[in-house]
Amino acid sequence: MQPDEILDYLIPGIMLGALYAVIAIGYTLVYGVLQLINFAHSEVFMVGAYSSLLALTWIDPSSNPTTFMSVLLVAAGLAVSGTAGAATAFTLEKVAYRPLRRRNAPRLAFLISAIGASYFLQNLAGKLFGRDSRALPTVFENKKVFSVFGTQVTILQLLIVCAAVLMMVGLDYLVNRTKLGSGIRAVAQDAETAGLMGVDIDKVISRTFIIGGFMGGIAGFLFGLHLQLSFTMGFLPGITAFAAAVVGGIGNIRGAMMGGMLLGIVESFSSPIFGESWRYVSAFAVLVLVLMFRPTGILGERLGRSA
Amino acid sequence: MTTTTTKEADVAPSGSALARLRRKRWYQQPMVGRLVGIVSAAVLLDVMSGPQGSREDVFFSLDKTLGSLRVVWWLIGAVVLWAILEFTKPLYNRYLAASVGPLERFHTPVTGPVRQLVAQTRETSANLRRIVWVRIGFSVVVIGLLILLPSLLSTFWNQVLVNEVAIYVLLAIGLNVVIGWAGLLDLGFIAFFAIGAYSTAYWTGAMPVDPPFKLNAFLVIPVAVATCLLAGLLLGAPTLRLRGDYLAIVTLGFHEIIYLIAKNADGFTNGPRGVQGISNFRVHIGPIDYKWELAPEPYWYLLIGIATVLIIAFLRLEHSRVGRAWTAIREDEVAASATGVPTVKFKLMAFAIGASTSGIAGVAYASKAGFISPESFLLLFSVLVVAYVIFGGMGSLWGVIIGTAFLAWLPQYMKDWVNPNDRFMYLGALLIIMMIYRPQGLIPSVRRKRELSMAKAGLGDADAMSEPAGGRMT
Numbered sequence: 001m002q003p004d005e006i007l008d009y010l011i012p013g014i015m016l017g018a019l020y021a022v023i024a025i026g027y028t029l030v031y032g033v034l035q036l037i038n039f040a041h042s043e044v045f046m047v048g049a050y051s052s053l054l055a056l057t058w059i060d061p062s063s064n065p066t067t068f069m070s071v072l073l074v075a076a077g078l079a080v081s082g083t084a085g086a087a088t089a090f091t092l093e094k095v096a097y098r099p100l101r102r103r104n105a106p107r108l109a110f111l112i113s114a115i116g117a118s119y120f121l122q123n124l125a126g127k128l129f130g131r132d133s134r135a136l137p138t139v140f141e142n143k144k145v146f147s148v149f150g151t152q153v154t155i156l157q158l159l160i161v162c163a164a165v166l167m168m169v170g171l172d173y174l175v176n177r178t179k180l181g182s183g184i185r186a187v188a189q190d191a192e193t194a195g196l197m198g199v200d201i202d203k204v205i206s207r208t209f210i211i212g213g214f215m216g217g218i219a220g221f222l223f224g225l226h227l228q229l230s231f232t233m234g235f236l237p238g239i240t241a242f243a244a245a246v247v248g249g250i251g252n253i254r255g256a257m258m259g260g261m262l263l264g265i266v267e268s269f270s271s272p273i274f275g276e277s278w279r280y281v282s283a284f285a286v287l288v289l290v291l292m293f294r295p296t297g298i299l300g301e302r303l304g305r306s307a
Numbered sequence: 308m309t310t311t312t313t314k315e316a317d318v319a320p321s322g323s324a325l326a327r328l329r330r331k332r333w334y335q336q337p338m339v340g341r342l343v344g345i346v347s348a349a350v351l352l353d354v355m356s357g358p359q360g361s362r363e364d365v366f367f368s369l370d371k372t373l374g375s376l377r378v379v380w381w382l383i384g385a386v387v388l389w390a391i392l393e394f395t396k397p398l399y400n401r402y403l404a405a406s407v408g409p410l411e412r413f414h415t416p417v418t419g420p421v422r423q424l425v426a427q428t429r430e431t432s433a434n435l436r437r438i439v440w441v442r443i444g445f446s447v448v449v450i451g452l453l454i455l456l457p458s459l460l461s462t463f464w465n466q467v468l469v470n471e472v473a474i475y476v477l478l479a480i481g482l483n484v485v486i487g488w489a490g491l492l493d494l495g496f497i498a499f500f501a502i503g504a505y506s507t508a509y510w511t512g513a514m515p516v517d518p519p520f521k522l523n524a525f526l527v528i529p530v531a532v533a534t535c536l537l538a539g540l541l542l543g544a545p546t547l548r549l550r551g552d553y554l555a556i557v558t559l560g561f562h563e564i565i566y567l568i569a570k571n572a573d574g575f576t577n578g579p580r581g582v583q584g585i586s587n588f589r590v591h592i593g594p595i596d597y598k599w600e601l602a603p604e605p606y607w608y609l610l611i612g613i614a615t616v617l618i619i620a621f622l623r624l625e626h627s628r629v630g631r632a633w634t635a636i637r638e639d640e641v642a643a644s645a646t647g648v649p650t651v652k653f654k655l656m657a658f659a660i661g662a663s664t665s666g667i668a669g670v671a672y673a674s675k676a677g678f679i680s681p682e683s684f685l686l687l688f689s690v691l692v693v694a695y696v697i698f699g700g701m702g703s704l705w706g707v708i709i710g711t712a713f714l715a716w717l718p719q720y721m722k723d724w725v726n727p728n729d730r731f732m733y734l735g736a737l738l739i740i741m742m743i744y745r746p747q748g749l750i751p752s753v754r755r756k757r758e759l760s761m762a763k764a765g766l767g768d769a770d771a772m773s774e775p776a777g778g779r780m781t
Contacts (some may be wrong), residue, residue, distance in 0.1 A: 103743075119690070119731045171541070203418065243560065288561075
C-alpha cells in the first residue's frame with residue numbers, strides 16, 4: 001500500500017464504520033437495559049434491508065430516476081426500513097424476551113432464545129424471498145460528488161455517513177436530554193431501583209428495542225445500497241458490530257460509535273495489507289486483543305454510568 | 308382494607324384522575340391482546356407453511372400466502388379458536404368450575420400413612436440406586452441393544468447413525484460439560500472439532516504440508532486432544548476471567564477465525580477445495596491387522612466404545628470435587644470464589660475438557676469421511692450442538708444423549724416432507740418455545756430443575772454468567 005492510497009481506504013472505511021456504529025448502538029442499548037447479547041439484532045438489520053427491497057420493488061423505479069425521484073425513493077427506503085426494523089425489534093422483545101423476563105429466567109435462557117429468534121427470522125426470510133442474493137433496484141446513479149486530495153467521494157458514501165451521523169446525534173440527544181433517555185439510563189443503571197422510582201421498566205425496555213431496531217433497519221437499507229442482499233447478510237455485519245460495541249465498552253453509546261468507526265477503518269485497511277480474504281478476521285482479532293488488555297473496552301462499560 | 312379502597316375506586320366519579328388511570332380502553336383489554344396474538348400467530352403460520360420464494364419475483368411467496376384466499380382461512384380459524392377460548396371461559400367458570408370444586412380436595416397435602424408410604428418408596432428406590440450392579444447391568448443391556456442396532460437398520464440409516472447421531476452425541480457429551488455443568492456458553496465448539504479434523508488430516512499426511520512423521524489415525528487422537536486442549540487454554544485463559552457472555556462472543560469470533568483460516572490458508576489447508584484421502588482407522592499390532600473401511604458398522608462400534616469411556620469418565624468427574632466446584636460456580640460464582648473455589652481454574656478446566664472432546668469427535672469424523680472441507684465446520688453447527696444440548700436438558704447426561712440423538716435423527720427422517728432448507732426455521736421456533744415453557748430441557752437433571760425454579764423465585768442463578776438479566780419483574 002502506497003502512502004497516497006491511504007485515503008482510498010480510509011473513506012470506504014469511514015463509511016463502513018458509520019454503518020457498524022449504527023448497528024452497534026442497537027446491541028449496546030439492549031445490552032445496557034437487559035444485559036443481553038441480542039443475537040437477533042443482525043436479523044433486524046436484514047429485515048430492514050428486505051423491507052426496503054419490497055417497498056422499492058413495489059414502487060418500481062425506472063432504470064434512470066430523476067433527481068427528485070431519487071430523493072423520494074431514498075426517503076421511502078429509509079422510512080420503510082426504519083419502521084420495519086423497529087416493528088421487528090418490538091415484536092422480538094415481546095415474543096422472545098418478555099416471557100423469559102416474567103419468569104426470571106437465567107441469562108443462558110435469554111441467549112438461547114435470542115439465537116433461536118435469529119435462526120427463525122433468518123430462515124423465514126430465506127424461505128420468503130429465496131435464498132439467492134439479490135440487489136436493490138437502482139435508486140440513484142452513484143456519481144462522484146467531490147474529491148479529497150484526489151480521492152473521489154461518492155453520493156452513496158456521503159449518504160451513509162450523513163444518515164449515520166444524524167442518527168447518532170439524534171440518539172445522543174435522546175438518551176442524554178429527554179425523559180425517555182433518562183428512563184433508559186436509569187433502567188441500565190439499576191432496573192429494580194428505577195422501577196421503585198416510578199420508571200415503567202417494561203415500557204422503557206420496549207422503547208429501547210424500538211430505537212435500536214429503527215437504527216438497525218435503516219442500517220440494513222443503507223448496507224443494501226452498498227452491497228447485495230441475502231438472508232444471511234446480517235451475520236457478518238452483526239457480529240462485527242457487536243465486536244465494535246464490546247471494543248468501545250458495551251453499554252456505552254459513545255463507545256459503540258467509536259468502536260464501530262475503529263473496526264470499519266481497520267477492516268478497510270486490512271484488505272490491502274493482509275489480503276481481501278482476511279478482512280473479516282481483523283474485527284475478531286481486534287476484539288480478542290482488546291478484551292485481553294482492556295476487558296471493559298476503550299471507554300468503559302455501562303450505559304447508566306458513562307453515557 | 309384493600310377491598311374498601313378498590314370499592315371506592317369503582318364508585319369514584321368518572322372524572323377523577325384515579326378513575327381515568329384505572330380505566331382500560333377497549334384495546335387495552337387482555338381479551339383483545341389475546342386476539343391480536345392468535346391472529347398474528349395464524350398469519351405467521353400461513354407464511355411459514357407457504358411455498359418457497361423464487362429468485363425472479365420478490366413477492367412470489369408473499370403473494371401466494373398473504374395475497375390469496377389461504378390467509379382468509381387461517382384468519383377465520385384463528386378468530387374461531389379465539390372465540391371458543393374466550394367465550395367458553397365464562398361458561399366454564401360458571402358451570403363446570405363449581406362441579407370441579409370438590410375435586411380440589413385431592414390437592415390437600417398428603418399426610419399420614421400415604422406420606423409414610425411415599426417416604427418408604429423413596430428410600431427403597433434410593434437403596435436400589437445404590438446397588439452399583441443394577442446400574443452396571445442396565446448399562447450393559449443398553450450397550451448390547453446399541454450394538455445390535457445396526458443389524459436392524461438399512462445401510463442408509465446406518466450411515467446416519469454414524470455420521471449424524473454418533474458424532475453429534477459425542478460433541479454434545481463434551482459440550483454438556485461446558486454448558487450444562489460449568490454453565491458457560493461456548494458458541495465456537497465446532498472450531499475445536501475442526502482443529503481435531505485438520506490435525507488428523509495433517510498427521511496422516513493428507514494435507515499439502517507434510518508432517519515430520521506420519522501417524523496412525525488412532526495415535527492422532529492424543530495429539531488432537533493435546534492440540535485442542537492447548538487451543539482451549541489459550542482462548543479461555545484471557546476470556547474466562549471476564550463476564551460470562553464475553554466468552555460466548557469470543558468463542559464465536561474464534562470459530563469464525565478458524566473457519567476463515569481453513570478456507571483461506573490455501574497452502575496449508577488446501578482452502579475451500581478441502582482435504583482428501585485422510586486415512587481410516589487401522590489397528591496393526593503383531594498378528595492383528597484390522598482396517599476400518601467404508602461400511603458404517605465398525606465405526607459405530609468404535610464410537611460406542613469411545614462414547615462409553617467418555618461417559619464413564621465424565622460421570623466420575625461430575626460426582627467428584629471438580630464436579631461440585633462446577634456446580635458451585637454455576638449456582639453462584641461470587642459465593643463459590645468466596646468459599647475458596649478457584650473459579651477461573653475450574654472454568655478453564657471445563658472449557659478445555661469440552662474442547663478436547665470436540666477434538667476427539669473431529670478425529671473420528673475426519674477419518675470416517677476421509678474428506679473434510681471448511682463447509683463441514685460452519686458456525687451453524689456450533690449453534691446446532693448448543694441447541695441439542697439445551698433441548699436434551701443441559702447438565703443431565705442421559706437427557707443430552709437422548710435429545711441429541713433424537714434431534715440428529717429428526718431432520719433425516721423429515722427430509723422427505725419438509726424442505727430441508729426450512730428446518731432451521733423450525734429449530735429456531737423450537738428453541739424460543741422451549742426457553743419459554745421448558746427451559747430445563749427434555750429430561751432435566753434434578754439439580755438443574757431446582758436451580759431454574761430457584762432463579763424463577765429470584766434466588767441464586769442457573770448459569771455462570773455472573774449477574775442475572777436486567778429488568779427483572781420482581
